[in-house]
Amino acid sequence: MELRRFLLVGFVLLSVIGNCYARFVVEKNSLMVTSPEKIKGTHDSAIGNFGIPQYGGSMAGAVIYPKENRKGCKGFDEFGISFQSKPGALPTFVLLDRGDCFFALKVWNAQKAGASAVLVADDIEEALITMDTPEEDTSSAKYLENITIPSALIEKTFGETLKKAISGGEMVNVNLDWREAVPHPDDRVEYELWTNSNDECGVKCDMLMEFVKDFKGAAQILEKGGYTQFTPHYITWYCPQAFTLSRQCKSQCINHGRYCAPDPEQDFSSGYDGKDVVLENLRQLCVFRVANETNKPWLWWDYVTDFQIRCPMKEKKYNKECADDVIKSLGLDGKNIEKCMGDPYADADNPVLKEEQDAQVGKGSRGDVTILPTLVVNNRQYRGKLAKGAVLKAICSGFEETTEPAVCLSGDVETNECLENNGGCWQDKIANLTACKDTFRGRVCECPLVDGVQFRGDGYSHCEASGPGRCKINNGGCWHGSRDGHAYSACLGIGDSKCQCPPGFKGDGVKSCEDVDECNEKKACQCPECSCKNTWGSYECTCSGDLLYIRDHDTCISKSGTEVRSAWAAVWVIVIGLAMAAGGAYLVYKYRLRSYMDSEIRAIMAQYMPLDSQAEVPNHVSEDRA
Known part of the structure; x- marks a missing residue:
């Protein structure tokens, strides 16, 4: 127990020495209060490291603060409380107080009662922290992997504001938003998984192994398509200088205490040692490097899943011989992998593991890697359950909208x-x-x-x-x-x-x-001999006797074409009559005008000379005779 404490201290010291600015980063999502009006606003909340956060999306809900069991440490069914939302209503977000039991247990109890999300109000004034999963025990193992709703820790002051509004009868609605929880700087998502080859560390190891097997297919599709760049990482500790020659350090470390891992069974006298885990971790790193050199980095997923199946600790097959069989079956170059691993007994740094220890220290916006396992997407640490659908959501949220590959829209993801x-x-x-x-x-x-x-x-x-x-x-x-x-x-x-x-x-x-009823509206078929029948979109017109209907002229004519018996014929008779009358009137007019002009001319000319055809015109002027 004492050595384990020293190993942990060694890792902490490593982090501080590696980078004086190293720190643990609390990954956050946005929480917006949408009603009531007087407390509207946006606040930060710390994403819980269990359950399934809705990366890339958002969730709206109505906040409820239970009157009993406010810390959520007991099942709500004991109090007759249900958080199941009514049809058509917003999902229920349960507000609980921190303290007295594990965060995960609070969320599990609320989920069983029908909650869609959980907000945990801090009980002290402090910066937000990450709600992590509890250390393995029999009780937590029963519910930890079954938590499927998201959760978040909020600051004490903000929690008091929500409680006050709810107690005053206000309807408090909030929106949890994870859309910017993962940045998307370019068209490729870079992600890394901090893992461990140990398969005997309890519920967390079981969840990790199950995730790797489930996620393998999606990971390889993304990698082969060039959509992502994946890198595996392995955490190691170092043994403090004062203990490097101890039996414990020798059994848990390689390279003279530089790279260590805890004993799988927590028993230094039996079973596998920590150094066995370090060696397999190193081998898996070198498998990735050699596979990457041949432009097939996705073979790492094949190796890890095959090794889990073929070489488990519980069957005493967790060894080099079994690993070599897996390497051979995948067509990888075993000699290059051995060369990459180097000499584990040398009193010198191992370049591969030294690089891993340097990477454990937070850089840029990413904090130290202290939780195992840890997924990092576009330099942001993923928080939540390691499950295929949840992790794929987080990775896919690293793509610009509408540019995500088809696998991101598969049924079990979206x-x-x-x-x-x-x-x-x-x-x-x-x-x-x-x-x-x-x-x-x-x-x-x-x-x-x-x-x-x-x-x-x-x-x-x-x-x-x-x-x-x-x-x-x-x-x-x-x-x-x-x-x-x-x-x-x-x-x-x-x-x-x-x-x-x-x-x-x-x-x-x-x-x-x-x-349109052309017949009823008298728009067609109006000749005296016509008979009209309306049809859909048109009409039918027929003529009586042996007459033929001409649609363009809306008239009936004899089939021989010599007799016109219609209103149209009458019209033509009238037109011709009018034309003849007009012509006759014009001729009469011309005749009278000409007669008038002729009489006038003859009268004028008679004054100057007699006309043969008329009698002498008497002289009405008086004359004197001599």
Whole structure:
């Protein structure tokens, strides 16, 4: 026990010596109070290191502060309390007080009672800390791996504000936001897993081994596609100088106390030693390096999973011989791996493990790696349960929105928000069109592009096809219908023209076009001999006897074409009559005008000379005779 304490002190000293600015970083997410108005605002909260945080997303809920069992150390069913939200209501976030029991136990009890998330209010004024999993014991092992809801620690002052509002009868709604918990600086996500080859360290080791097996497929898909860059890491301690020659240090360390690991069984006299773990950790590091040199870094996942299955400690196969068989089966170069591992008995630094110890110290925005196992995504330490779906969410949140690979949208990672109520976006159920596009961070309402035709609109309530070819896609969003072998569409098919009901219909052209009754509205078939029958979108007109209907002129003619018996013929008779009357009037006018002009001229000329054809005109002037 004393040596284990010294080994831990050695690691702490290593961290301080390696970097005077090294520290443990508390990973946070944003918590926004949305109501009531008087306490609206955004606060930091520390992500719990268990359960499943919703990396890349957010969650809204109503906060409840129970009247009993406020520390959550007992099952809420003992008090008849349920946090199950009612249909249509916001999920329930339970506010609990810190103290008296493990953080994880509080969250587990709230989850069993129906809570969707847990907020733990600190009981002292201090900077936020990370709520970690408890040390292994029989009771915690039963519930630890079954916690699936997110949790966060909030500061004491903020917790008191929430409690005061709730006790005053206020409806307190908050939004937990993890969308910026992982940065996304470029189009590739870099992540690392601080792990251990020891498979006998209890529930944490079991969870780690199970995760590696489950995550292997997704990890290799991401790596082979060039979407991610993965690096495995292994924590080691060193033995204080005063104990390097002790039996304990010799059994737990290699390279004269420089690189150590705890005894797997916590028993120095039997079973495997810590140095066996250090050697296998070193081997796995070298497997990764050799595989990476051949541009197949994903083989690390194959080696680790195969080694877990084929070489477990409980079957006494955790040794070099079994490891060599796995290496050979994967086609890796065993000699290069041995060369990479170096001499574990040399009183000198091992370059590979020395690099690992340097990496344990926090750099930049990342703090020291002190929790095992630890996942680091884009230089941010992941907090939460090591489970395939949860970890993949965290990794995928490191991609820019809409650029994430297909594996990020697989069923066990992302729930398709477009499946429920179409994500609240526009849709055309008849044509099976939707503006809802599912992304890792949530749905986006964008009018679709279908067969080269772009739909335009706000994406939420309206989308319509535009441009050439628009009528080919759902009739351009216009009305269309078919009946009795006839089909009609209100889409004009000209650029972005609006919808217009075709001839024979009336309406807005979008939602409806109703048949026009041409017969009832006397728009057609009006000749005396015609008989009208309305049809959908048109009409039928027939003539009595052996007459033939001419649709363009709305008239009936004999089939021989020699007799016109219609209103149209009468019109022509009237027109011709009027023309003849006009012509006659014109001739009469010309005759009278000419007669008048002729008499006038003759009268004038008679004054100067007699005309042969008329009598002498008497002289009315008096003359004197001589």
